[in-house]
Amino acid sequence: MLLELKNIHAGYNGREILRGLPLNINAGEIVCIIGPNGAGKSTVLKVISGFLYPKKGDIIFKNKDITAMESYKRMAHGIGYFLQGGEVFNDMSIYENLEMGGANIKKSVFKETVEDTLNLFPQLKNKLNKRAGLLSGGEKQMLALGIVLMAKPRLLLLDEPSAGLAPGLVKVIMEKIVEINRSYGTAILLVEQKIGQALKVASRGYLLKNGEVVFEGLPEDIRRAITKRAVHA
Numbered sequence: 001m002l003l004e005l006k007n008i009h010a011g012y013n014g015r016e017i018l019r020g021l022p023l024n025i026n027a028g029e030i031v032c033i034i035g036p037n038g039a040g041k042s043t044v045l046k047v048i049s050g051f052l053y054p055k056k057g058d059i060i061f062k063n064k065d066i067t068a069m070e071s072y073k074r075m076a077h078g079i080g081y082f083l084q085g086g087e088v089f090n091d092m093s094i095y096e097n098l099e100m101g102g103a104n105i106k107k108s109v110f111k112e113t114v115e116d117t118l119n120l121f122p123q124l125k126n127k128l129n130k131r132a133g134l135l136s137g138g139e140k141q142m143l144a145l146g147i148v149l150m151a152k153p154r155l156l157l158l159d160e161p162s163a164g165l166a167p168g169l170v171k172v173i174m175e176k177i178v179e180i181n182r183s184y185g186t187a188i189l190l191v192e193q194k195i196g197q198a199l200k201v202a203s204r205g206y207l208l209k210n211g212e213v214v215f216e217g218l219p220e221d222i223r224r225a226i227t228k229r230a231v232h233a
């Protein structure tokens with residue numbers, strides 16, 4: 001197992017949001033977290049990336065307890081985090097943005113990592129000297145994902161990578177996610193509002209409600225569980 005969350009309790013300002021969360025991901029898997037607004041999906045990713053420390057529970061990554069580890073060390077350890085909304089350095093060029101993402105990888109693999117990243121997002125290739133702030137929304141989202149990939153993560157946490165994108169681009173970004181997973185064997189934890197799209201690419205998923213896992217299983221079982229819940233709501 002690559003990542004295991006055991007009985008995670010976490011929240012903000014004394015208010016508990018996650019109530020005893022279990023979650024696990026195997027190496028090379030794509031797993032999705034589905035749930036209504038405010039269910040705690042982003043909070044799960046913050047806990048895994050170290051942006052929020054749990055009040056209780058353990059986080060095991062690559063057989064090591066990382067519960068108390070700082071977020072920058074988790075990144076160096078192989079956890080990549082795409083924040084909700086995506087983040088780029090607007091005043092820097094696209095190339096400089098990628099440099100920032102790869103700041104901690106070995107110098108010897110830097111060049112090939114830039115090449116791999118640009119092959120994945122070819123539309124960025126001929127704009128390397130352009131300021132990131134001048135990119136379109138879709139291009140920024142791709143660059144934000146590229147920055148995270150430059151750190152060569154073993155586990156990629158994606159918080160609504162398709163948010164705000166036109167339907168055509170949503171499809172593209174989902175294809176990229178599958179391509180990253182297939183090409184590098186990167187495990188992916190995907191949080192998505194677009195349930196249909198997420199269940200199409202994931203091999204397993206968690207249904208989260210009020211900070212609790214209310215269902216866990218294969219995509220088709222999750223689809224059925226959602227329909228059943230909607231009927232009984």
Ligand SMILES: Nc1ncnc2c1ncn2[C@@H]1O[C@H](COP(=O)(O)OP(=O)(O)OP(=O)(O)O)[C@@H](O)[C@H]1O
Nearest residue numbers: 012013017035036037038039040041042043044084
């Ligand atoms: N920084 C924060 N400070 C205080 N409360 C917060 C903070 N971030 C989130 N919350 C609260 O925690 C709860 C869960 O939020 P979270 O962002 O994890 O939900 P989500 O499932 O990602 O929702 P969405 O689908 O809208 O992105 C919400 O009630 C939210 O208001």
Ligand SMILES: [Mg+2]
Nearest residue numbers: 041042043084
């Ligand atoms: Mg969220």
